[in-house]
Amino acid sequence: MQVVRVALGERSYPIHIGSNLIGDAGLYGRHAQGRRVAVVSNNVVAPLHLERVRQALTQAGAQSVPVLVEDGEQAKSWQTLDRVMDALLAARLGRDSLIVALGGGVVGDLAGFAAAVYQRGIPFIQVPTTLLAQVDSSVGGKTAINHARGKNMVGAFHQPLAVIADVATLDTLPERELRAGIAEVIKHGFVLDLPFVAWLEENIAKLLARDRAALEYAVQRSCELKAQVVAADEREAGQRAVLNFGHTFGHAIEAGAGYGAWLHGEAVATGMVMAAELSARAGTLSRGEAERVKALIGRAGLPVRGPNLGMRRYLELMQVDKKAAAGRVRFILLDGLGRATLRGDLDESLVRESIAAALQ
Amino acid sequence: MQVVRVALGERSYPIHIGSNLIGDAGLYGRHAQGRRVAVVSNNVVAPLHLERVRQALTQAGAQSVPVLVEDGEQAKSWQTLDRVMDALLAARLGRDSLIVALGGGVVGDLAGFAAAVYQRGIPFIQVPTTLLAQVDSSVGGKTAINHARGKNMVGAFHQPLAVIADVATLDTLPERELRAGIAEVIKHGFVLDLPFVAWLEENIAKLLARDRAALEYAVQRSCELKAQVVAADEREAGQRAVLNFGHTFGHAIEAGAGYGAWLHGEAVATGMVMAAELSARAGTLSRGEAERVKALIGRAGLPVRGPNLGMRRYLELMQVDKKAAAGRVRFILLDGLGRATLRGDLDESLVRESIAAALQ
Numbered sequence: 274m275q276v277v278r279v280a281l282g283e284r285s286y287p288i289h290i291g292s293n294l295i296g297d298a299g300l301y302g303r304h305a306q307g308r309r310v311a312v313v314s315n316n317v318v319a320p321l322h323l324e325r326v327r328q329a330l331t332q333a334g335a336q337s338v339p340v341l342v343e344d345g346e347q348a349k350s351w352q353t354l355d356r357v358m359d360a361l362l363a364a365r366l367g368r369d370s371l372i373v374a375l376g377g378g379v380v381g382d383l384a385g386f387a388a389a390v391y392q393r394g395i396p397f398i399q400v401p402t403t404l405l406a407q408v409d410s411s412v413g414g415k416t417a418i419n420h421a422r423g424k425n426m427v428g429a430f431h432q433p434l435a436v437i438a439d440v441a442t443l444d445t446l447p448e449r450e451l452r453a454g455i456a457e458v459i460k461h462g463f464v465l466d467l468p469f470v471a472w473l474e475e476n477i478a479k480l481l482a483r484d485r486a487a488l489e490y491a492v493q494r495s496c497e498l499k500a501q502v503v504a505a506d507e508r509e510a511g512q513r514a515v516l517n518f519g520h521t522f523g524h525a526i527e528a529g530a531g532y533g534a535w536l537h538g539e540a541v542a543t544g545m546v547m548a549a550e551l552s553a554r555a556g557t558l559s560r561g562e563a564e565r566v567k568a569l570i571g572r573a574g575l576p577v578r579g580p581n582l583g584m585r586r587y588l589e590l591m592q593v594d595k596k597a598a599a600g601r602v603r604f605i606l607l608d609g610l611g612r613a614t615l616r617g618d619l620d621e622s623l624v625r626e627s628i629a630a631a632l633q
Numbered sequence: 634m635q636v637v638r639v640a641l642g643e644r645s646y647p648i649h650i651g652s653n654l655i656g657d658a659g660l661y662g663r664h665a666q667g668r669r670v671a672v673v674s675n676n677v678v679a680p681l682h683l684e685r686v687r688q689a690l691t692q693a694g695a696q697s698v699p700v701l702v703e704d705g706e707q708a709k710s711w712q713t714l715d716r717v718m719d720a721l722l723a724a725r726l727g728r729d730s731l732i733v734a735l736g737g738g739v740v741g742d743l744a745g746f747a748a749a750v751y752q753r754g755i756p757f758i759q760v761p762t763t764l765l766a767q768v769d770s771s772v773g774g775k776t777a778i779n780h781a782r783g784k785n786m787v788g789a790f791h792q793p794l795a796v797i798a799d800v801a802t803l804d805t806l807p808e809r810e811l812r813a814g815i816a817e818v819i820k821h822g823f824v825l826d827l828p829f830v831a832w833l834e835e836n837i838a839k840l841l842a843r844d845r846a847a848l849e850y851a852v853q854r855s856c857e858l859k860a861q862v863v864a865a866d867e868r869e870a871g872q873r874a875v876l877n878f879g880h881t882f883g884h885a886i887e888a889g890a891g892y893g894a895w896l897h898g899e900a901v902a903t904g905m906v907m908a909a910e911l912s913a914r915a916g917t918l919s920r921g922e923a924e925r926v927k928a929l930i931g932r933a934g935l936p937v938r939g940p941n942l943g944m945r946r947y948l949e950l951m952q953v954d955k956k957a958a959a960g961r962v963r964f965i966l967l968d969g970l971g972r973a974t975l976r977g978d979l980d981e982s983l984v985r986e987s988i989a990a991a992l993q
Contacts, residue, residue, distance in 0.1 A: 351711050359780070
């Protein structure tokens, strides 16, 4: 088992990475002992893992109740959040109780936000069961639900007490979701670590074949890279924004295609192709480097072209992106592979061209 | 103008207390300059004060949009919060924008919570226009909406950048709301400051007559007292709970009577009578002191008897109170006048007797 520590002062926490960890009572330990615990999960993940988690919690001395939500992005809604609140209140969870988020990014975002606002905040532990959640939402404390006008528009920064990233849970992950997770792994390389890009170019086939050692390393390195950025900028005032590489375009694709039609990682993958194209057109990335971005994404079995929503719709959807400062859209560009930069001064024509170059 | 500073490290902020402050551009100053600002208010307060606030914001260099919600406790709902979010998104407010909460406690709680969760948190300034909001919600950063199963069950700790408490706005406050505010002022004396109790016993008539100097002092002293407690315990882990004196009973009264039937301050007033009675029965307060509590509340024109909901309903409603630790209701008792203590070991029969002694 590897442990990556996210250093955030009194909000610091460990990410435990390894195989067959979710049933390890010691990892819940003192966080759970003597407490009431709500295990928030969905009806796809629960049949696979819920009982093992609840047994571990019982062993750790906790009293647990399951709270199940529907599968998919639509669970990140007011309605579902309200139902979770209702279940927590019905189970008489007090302020000294704990939430365990068992599932992918949707469950993590929803349950994490529920923990952030239930009775003005209670602690939570994340048990991510998708690759995407293990490398992305497990680091940084971002929680949120969606709004009709945009994704993740309502949320909070709420750090977990601990993360338990069990790569054995990835055995049952659908192929498409595995690839979507690889998109975020690759992203960490593109914006932060050229040697990791090279490692990925060599090991992409192993990751797709779910080689456990390769997965553990990919999760560990991704978490380390993201943890460094988050430690320096917890609330995304500056540096942390680089982690949104591909996300401005990606959010537009997700929202435009209708939430759920594209997986987040797929949309980000295509968004990265567009952002690399934009970087090349803005002169911060060579044409060869932009092709290398596109090639790795393609080899991971991820889409390199976006849906044809119409240019106006793309620009409109990007406008409501959270990175818009005083109404102006800012983009994260690659400044060479392994380095990113935030730019708010780009000509709209470059943005249009970059989208047009990567449409289906 | 008096300034009370709430000391919370990097989240410290000033409370400006005086007359005719809401139109003072200098008080919004750098917080507002160059920003988009949403002024959240309701349809009762807006006609009285909105234009002056927006003019001051314009003078301070901000671009403001009004966001109006309905008057009354029912505005602390998912539905209204969602509408506020929608208005903020429609006005294209980015993460670098600001919310100004103009109104009483409901507007402050709702707009503050909106600020806490909009795009994972943006700053806000509170402009409380009721006595209750000036002495209570302006200190401590508690924000929340209600849930069908209990009041303030969904919320966040989110400190404002500044509070502008203008006692001139109390001129138009309905009599009943003035008294409800006095309930919280009195509470600060009961739990924290015996000399302030004596001052209140002498000056209660002046407060009811809206003597401006008396109001300024009452607001200032209340804010100072509350600020000391909050500075020592921002997230209500321990000491801060004493500020909930009367609230466990009060919340039950509010919820049981139907939100809105009783004003929060009225319910807290009666709750304090019940809690003083409980203190007397538990032996931490003399019978004479308990009578002094009841007498001051009565002289303030506040109710000293609660609605007859039935004993079972009272106990049930108190059970979901946030101060319930591991399912057990804890009470704040007076340990003599001017001092409070938290007790979780009380016999239920004492609680029943204390409620019964103060029913209509």
